[in-house]
Amino acid sequence: MATKEASPPKKSAVASSGKISAKAAAAAVRIADNKKATFNYHIEERFEAGMVLEGWEVKSVREGKVQLTDGYVVIRNGELFLIGCLISPLGTASTHVRPDSVRTKKLLMHKDEIRRLIGKIEQKGFTLVPLNMHWKAGKVKCEIGLAKGKGEHDKRNTIKDREGKREVERAMKSKNR
Helix, strand or coil, rough: CCCCCCCCCCCCEEEECCCCCHHHHHEEEEEEEEEEHHHHHHEEEEEEECCCCCCCHHHHHHHHECCCCCCEEECCCCCCECCCEEEEEEEEECCCCCCCCCEEEEEEHHHHHHHHHHHHHHCCCCEEEEEEEEEECCCCEEEEEEEEEHHHHHHHHHHHHHHHHHHHHHHHHEEEE
16 A cells, blocks of 8 residues: 655745745846845845835836836835835836836835834844845835945955856866867
8 A cells, every 4th residue: 555645835935024035036037136235235134025116117117127226225104115216217108197217115014024124223234225126926026135234345355256256167168168
């Protein structure tokens, strides 16, 4: 008699605390990345938040006209807001809508998560930065990171490591030819 083993239960991509796993981040369809964030900051924790967007903004996001480089997240009255994220309006935007490309966008997270973030941000040196925007189940999500600023020497080490990896890749590529 053959016994059937039960498969382990599938884990949710996003834990109940709002943290996003690396596997879930890779599975999401990326819209835009903030490469400066990982260069300028040490990312301690990552969180996923929904975004409140207008219709023309969603159309622009579908076209990939998003820039997160100068964006940052602030907390006002217990709510999260994304400031400095540039969503360029399409040329075919409606005539009755006045698109504002740098409009402050509200981020959606549970109150408990926001309270926890407030406690961590009040610690010295922590800030919230947008890391990427992606599609998840037909909705635009923003991955934000709890970050601490890097010193100048840390940035130099990052550049040195990156250049070292490039040299190794070049050497391996030329060796394989």
